[in-house]
Amino acid sequence: MPIYAAPIKDTQFVLKHILNLDKYANLPGFADATPDVINAVLEEGAKFVEQVLQPINLSGDREGCTRHADGSVSTPTGYKEAYRQFVDGGWGTLSAPREYGGQNMPHVIGTAFNEYLISANMAFAMYPGLTHGAISSILVRGSDEQKQTYLPNMVSGKWLGTMNLTEPHCGTDLGLIRTRAEPQPDGSYKLTGTKIFISSGDNDLAENIIHLVLAKATGAPDTVKGISLFIVPKFLVNADGTLGAKNGVSCGSIEHKMGIKGSATCVMNYDGATGYLVGEREKGLQAMFIMMNAARLGVGQQGMAMSEVAYQNAAHYAKDRIQGRALTGAKAPEQKADPIIVHPDVRRMLLDARSFNEGARAFTLWGGLLVDLAHKAMTEQERQDADDLVSLLTPVIKGFITDKGYEYSTTCQQVLGGHGYIEEWGMSQFVRDARIAMIYEGANGIQAMDLVGRKLAQNGGRAVRSFFELIATYCNDHKSDDTMKPFIAPLEKSLGHLQASTMWLMQNGLANPDDAGAAAYPYMHIMGLVCLGYLWAQTAKAAQTALAGGTDDPDFYANKLIVAQYFTERHLVETSSLRHKVEAGSKTIMAMAANQF
């Protein structure tokens, strides 16, 4: 059976030493989130996911979801009970607004717990995860009546939410949407069409499901500009808040997927279903983007969370499995063989994953804090800076972290040799589950295009300039510190590759958009590596400070220094090759006729 222990100390380290959370105690919601409260949340949250969710992860993968003849969908054994405990414990309400029953904690704290939830059971985490996205859209764009009608039960988890974008013939290009919404005399609409890949489209966890659906209202342009967003409840809600009639929406089938099998992925048929417009007509895409940006940060976390649980299992195996002898002579001569952790190449695999995971944890929590600051920072300038930065980095968190999370989940699977390929050991599931994160909420190629085609240029490049300045300033502030040289010099070099790549894009991508398209993917990866390099440099500094100050946990900080060094030597060096790929341009990539592929 796979194991999992929530990495509480690592989370606390990031919150305290990298994000300096105590600096924000004066902001709304932060005051109540004292270190004691945060620790209690993390510790109780860890217990919950370890004791309730992790034990049904492997069995849920094996069993999957079941659609019955009447269109209803059952989740795997144990999910229903676990979800009840999730709701009773208020685990979905951490960062939700108090007026709708939330605990009003900083988003970054909800983000921290979310990692544990995913590592323990990614398929299960999809149910509340999608609901959070739906809540965001209603919060920002819904009417007061809609907020009152839907949010309290969605926040508590009594009801779940979904996002309905994709149709059989359209995913990325939402302009092709065919689902129609016909206005009714009472102001509501009747929706008709088919949506696919709808996570938790139907399930037996909650008594109602609030679908958020993109459709084109009668008379709207048949392009991306004609899209509106609608609320379509599974059961209509009476004026007194009780549940009314079943709406005209049902699950037509569920998909057989590579992973996240405990998450019901549904084809949803809308057959004159009653829907309510959210926000303005034909502004549906903007409303949906609110949901998607939040969701993209969560998906980025999935990549890291899978690599983390895969690492824990691989490390456990490597210390336990005896096989062969160390290259430098027996390390456990009393046994017939040494544990395989003695081998440099086994350590390479483990450190590849660990140095990514810890950096990516800092990166995703930073993203979570920036969301808080974009809303709650004291000054307009600070809010704008945070918003700029999180907009710029969201595609990187989504694209880079899910690519690498899958890669290192695979690497950790490799540590187990043949056992890694056998389902009962659980490593295959981590890899299969991690795989989807590279695809949904905008495939990673789309993230790269979002970064290069939109985010770099926004407001005349304001965000990326601030980002460069942030890191350059950090380097300048620490380069005279001898102990920091091993981290600062390579970071500066990588920043140089990123800046040169950006310059190349400015000089070429505008004149020839194909050059931008050809460079986007490696560019996104350079930026991801630079972000992790920056966060690892800060980690090293904090570790040095703690060690110099006489900590009672010297191993913890010494390990941080070792892993920081590993990241710098083995990951950050990839920025030079990636820059070559950026500068290779689009000539070769576009040379072959389409029919020759």
Next chain:
Amino acid sequence: MPIYAAPIKDTQFVLKHILNLDKYANLPGFADATPDVINAVLEEGAKFVEQVLQPINLSGDREGCTRHADGSVSTPTGYKEAYRQFVDGGWGTLSAPREYGGQNMPHVIGTAFNEYLISANMAFAMYPGLTHGAISSILVRGSDEQKQTYLPNMVSGKWLGTMNLTEPHCGTDLGLIRTRAEPQPDGSYKLTGTKIFISSGDNDLAENIIHLVLAKATGAPDTVKGISLFIVPKFLVNADGTLGAKNGVSCGSIEHKMGIKGSATCVMNYDGATGYLVGEREKGLQAMFIMMNAARLGVGQQGMAMSEVAYQNAAHYAKDRIQGRALTGAKAPEQKADPIIVHPDVRRMLLDARSFNEGARAFTLWGGLLVDLAHKAMTEQERQDADDLVSLLTPVIKGFITDKGYEYSTTCQQVLGGHGYIEEWGMSQFVRDARIAMIYEGANGIQAMDLVGRKLAQNGGRAVRSFFELIATYCNDHKSDDTMKPFIAPLEKSLGHLQASTMWLMQNGLANPDDAGAAAYPYMHIMGLVCLGYLWAQTAKAAQTALAGGTDDPDFYANKLIVAQYFTERHLVETSSLRHKVEAGSKTIMAMAANQF
């Protein structure tokens, strides 16, 4: 439903232009393999795998194998009939020796067909694939009587073969084997023990299964030096060649695996089973290595073959799926959207795979030819040179090609977006099937250690020196050719990184074996890239020659030039980062205490 068409033209190109097969017409077996014969084999082979094996690939994955209460194992629906056609068509006999019923064709031709077999149905290909390995061991080490008794039926495919190495507590470290063999008065042995991960350990395809089993005979040292190799038939064979009693070996259970689900992976229980010593007592490991080296080349092919079929499906989808518009303006204005092949980032994914696949095809076929030459070349010197080279390159073909094959299978899956994650589209299966090739026949980390720890040093480094000379000579011969400069200059640079890395290993790895261990993996990848760069340079030269000479298929050769250029710009550049990883050494990797992982 996934598609597959065997890439016959590409195979022919490699055989003719890269391997110059006509040069070897004077060697045994080659004379009969005229271009016409080869073309007929490839064309008929293509038809067979496309019409018989590919259609049962997806269904076989879904259904898997079944173990019945009596320990017997059924393969998926259609496998039995397909296997009968395989045997009737003589598809397992291509490169087998004539005296045992083989067609005596060059090994490289069998290798070419083997790729098609794997791409069409990797799980099915495991059954004859393992048998080939078993045949090799008996051919080289078996007694005349054993050859007569077993080989004709194994060559024809009437009987299947297996390799039994792994036990629950031992995989890589075979010294830990516990299976015992007790000598009997009649010269046979009684084998008792448990073997795991035994591919095709039991199945319903063949009337008998010849297990090759590693065990320790009574009194043998309880180390790797005490291992002997035994033949243990499922049914004992009477003196007249008919089948006798069922032997004391049975399948205890079958594994639930991530992929290759149509291949029955068995726990095999030996309970006083009758076995016959192969070759000398306590020389079992050497006999097994014969089998493993052949098998490793075949496993390398699996990586490429999965990436090839994944590429074909991804390219098909990319030309078919309309979504969004080209960055440079509509390419199909008559439709509501352009096919996604217009996007540079989609082409990046396809070309990443294709430039790897075509290079890896040349690499694996080169490996196949070197096996022929090591046995059949005219002079002792030529045989030794070929043997040196194939020994050196076998771990690279296995380790590098399966790593990359999995990576690019994943990349091709990405092209399909959400559909790539749904089992019925088949892309998930290619990824899941490809995954095992990185693990079995020696996990890729073991391959890297074999390369760095054994192959480099063998005979005072004779093989690697010849290899460097081969490529350096090629570069020198072509560097004054202006049209070849785009290929030769980067190849020389990469060769330089490889040579510098080798030098680093010599200077550090001997004094500190952990430095060798820490460097092995990136070193293996540099060598793989240099091999592909060398083969792509030859490809470019052949294409230029064909185009200059006025070919009737200019697109084919023009595409080769484009893909060669792509490989050079986007893959070969990685050698510089990899060299940094080699030179990072083992200090950081070994710094952390084992219990801190």
